[in-house]
Amino acid sequence: MFKKVLIANRGEIALRIIRTCRDMGITTVALYEESDRGSLHVRLADQCHQLTTPGGYTNGEAVLQIAREMEAEAIHPGYGFLAERAEFIEACEAANIAFIGPPAKLVADLACKVDVMAAAEKAGFKTPPHSAGSYGEGEMDAIQAEADRIGYPVLIKSCTGGRGRGARLVRTKEHLADAVRHSQTESYTVYGDKHIYLEHALLPARQLGVQVIGDQQGNIIHLGEREGSIQVGNQKIVEEAPAPFLSQEQREKLWDTAVQIARLFNYQNAGTVEFIMDEAGEFYFTEIKPRLQIEHPTTEMISGVDIVQQQIRVAAGEPLGMTQDDIKLRGWSILCRISAEDPWNNFLPSPGRLTAYRLPAGPNVRVDTYAYRGCDIPVHYDPLLAMMVVWGGNREEAVRRAQRAMSEFSIAGVQTTVPLLQRILDDPDFVSGQYTTAFAHRELVGNLANDSDRRDMAVAAAIAYLVRNRAGRPVTPSRVRSGWHQDARRLPV
DSSP: OOSEEEEOOOHHHHHHHHHHHHHTTOEEEEEEOGGGTTOHHHHHSSEEEEOOSTTGGGOHHHHHHHHHHTTOSEEEOOSSTTTTOHHHHHHHHHTTOEESSSOHHHHHHHHOHHHHHHHHHHTTOOOOOBOSSOBOTTOHHHHHHHHHHHOSSEEEEESSOOTTTTOEEEOSGGGHHHHHHHHHHHHHHHHSOOOEEEEEOOSSOEEEEEEEEEOTTSOEEEEEEEEEEEEETTEEEEEEESOTTOOHHHHHHHHHHHHHHHHHTTOOEEEEEEEEEOTTSOEEEEEEEOSOOTTHHHHHHHHOOOHHHHHHHHHTTOOOSOOGGGOOOOSEEEEEEEESEETTTTTEEOOEEOSEEEOOOSTTEEEEESOOTTOEEOSSSOOEEEEEEEEESSHHHHHHHHHHHHHTOEEESSOOSHHHHHHHHHOHHHHHTOOOGGGGGSOOSSOOOOHHHHHHHHHHHHHHHHHHHHHTSOOOOHHHHSHHHHHHTOOOO
């Protein structure tokens, strides 16, 4: 087992990894840029090292050099940044430093999603209708022809990376060229690659992901599925496990398909096999995310498995310490993604200093966050602030607990998505579990229409008015009106 691990990430995921390493008796090294100097992951790691080179957390050469200097035996990339950079993983392997994630060849094989879907199709698995290849800049005529062949609506997707970056939904031919231009620009900005591909959009649909873990000895298990259909800006903001609409027969078929696809690619370490399910209940393989996902705590809550710990053990060459029969999925979990964004201002990022930060608590409530009262939320990174995940014995209990926990958040100093998440959790379609990917296109951000909310806002405004006006009136201090003060100035008789 490793004695020292360098964490090539920041924020709540860096803190999450630090805590598991401490549970395992592993020394941790945190990285930070100047804007992250006061971050909690820097304070709680055993050692830390500042990044001063261009590129920061994405500068693989600098990260590897620090790992050598700090004598780290392994690097955990978290998610984003270096997590899916095959060339960085190759450099780690060449330097005899373990990469806590899938090996370089596997990441490279899974990088082009079109090729991955083609390999799955050849093996007999269903995929959505998609383009035969990828397209770079200046290939608009070929893209137009392929979109006509596939049929509208179509999804434009980046060939590399994840987290929904570069994805665009196009419903009509007239909007294709503009959507392609925006998709390629975003893909290049985030991933340094303009190549995109097309996929026929199955609407309405449900988005499913099955968590898998594989070791270097060829053993692969799953930890159940997650439902991630509620998204804003192509990013999942509410996720639950298990999926609320699947029959047990569908669920077991989904699990089996995911494990077979993982075996097809000889998958190692933690990852997610993703699917789209249509209205008829048919599911289609779309991609494999070869990394730890933001939503992994949802699965941990129902499985009792520390996924980060399994990642570390597998990277150290240990076999999985469990079989599929050992996995007992229990209860229901719901995760909400809280970001420092203003949902009433087109989700504009809201950096700044937290002047108040109260987190929910109570039985079966978990909050992964790097923030605390007085810390600064930097402007240069993803605005993810915290992940709240709750567990209940069944879905009804989990929904009520999520509603209660979300109402306990008190955050001041920056704008957050908490009010939006409160609306989603109270929405009748979410409460009933009858929602699809179309949920994101509903009017969730608008004027408050609830009479109770209006009443509370009126009361708050009235109190604020009274306090402000009273503060402006001259008041004689009580010490001036006291008897001793008057006696001191009274002349003797």
